[in-house]
Amino acid sequence: MSNADVNTRTLDHIVHLSPAGKLEETAQLFRGFGFTVLKGGVHIDGLTENNLVTFQDGTYVELIAFTHPVSYYPPGSPERLARESHPWASKHPGWIDYAFLGNGLLSPPSSRISTIINGRGESEGSGAHYTDEEPGGRTRPDGVALKWLITAPDIKKHPRRGVLPFFAEIKLNEASFLRKVSEDPEAIKHANGALGVSYLSVLVHESSRKLQEGYITSVSGSKAVDSTEYETTWALDTPKKDPGAAEPKYHVAVPSRPGDDDHLERFGEGILVVGFKQIGKADPDLKEVTTPYARIAWTSG
Structure with a gap:
């Protein structure tokens, strides 16, 4: 398979932001709309936490919120700087971002998502440009750590996150929690159909x-x-x-x-x-x- 033939159009998930500390309120809203909402966990940086709405086609909605407002962290502290520089720090609540499925199976640098898209952007003259893959992760409520790779639009060329998708791929040596959930008939069954x-x-x-x-x-x-x-x-x-x-x-x-x-x-x-x-x-x-x-x-x- 050539890089030109690699599938980079598979929808993975869509992100909905809640005000800091208000994740459960949004979860209740989605339950009120007839969605089944699952507990997610706290992300590895401790800045955000999430819940999940999963579907039988393998896609999901991520309900996310910052664990604390910016004022919670001491001025000048590493935690404060991390919170202020987070890609979603300036986002208003609502639909803020979305992800396509990455290609963690393709490990050579020449076959990475960033290389593939940047090559297309140059040859097609669109200017689309993505940064190198970076690790991410979160801890599930049962204590199991999930790890993944993120490929994001280059903020120097695409400064506003959420207009173009980022790419996410759960690492192969980790249990794929979301894929298992999508096979659970109760997790993907929604009262609203x-x-x-x-x-x-x-x-x-x-x-x-x-x-x-x-x-x-x-x-x-x-x-x-x-x-x-x-x-x-x-x-x-x-x-x-x-x-x-x-x-x-x-x-x-x-x-x-x-x-x-x-x-x-x-x-x-x-x-x-x-x-x-x-x-x-x-x-x-x-x-x-x-x-x-x-x-x-x-x-x-």
Whole structure:
């Protein structure tokens, strides 16, 4: 398999940020929407903690929050500096980031995600550029440590996190907690009938649209499957294939409905709404709900 053929368009998870120390409140909101929410754990740096909403296609939503506000840490302390420099430190609560599945199986430097995408960005002239892989991890409630590799957009060229995906790959020598969870019928069973992610829509300024389209073409290694006046669409894969299910879609969108311009002004470019595939709706009239910070939409699965 050549680097050009490596799959870099598999959706792994989407990140929802809560205010510091308010993770459980958001978990209760998602439970109220009919999702099954699992306990996650504290990340290895101690700055953030998470809960999880997992789906049968292997994708998941990560509900995350900083464990403490910035003021908790003494001024000038290493912990304070780490908290202030965290990639999500300046993010408003809501949908803040999303990850595609990395390629931890491909260990040679020439086959790493960063090398592959940077090569595409150069040859295609899009300018897409990612930094070298870095380790990350967290400790589960049962004390087991999970470790992974993260490949992120280069902040020198793409300064705003959450507009382009980062890549995540659990290391092979660690138990794959999330993949095991996706086989647990109770963990992936949701009262609202959710099967997985139907789409995610990234809102950008009209002036940024062509640039973002070029970026995501290089990042995903695929061409758009549709384009309209207000959005361009790519097809994504999922970690676990379901021949009977529609593939999730990725939209690069520009303002088209009331409130979109205000959203851009307040939050900047990034995820506007996440749609979920749903069957057996308890409320057939349910089309969209919101947390205090983010939009959730429903489509027929």
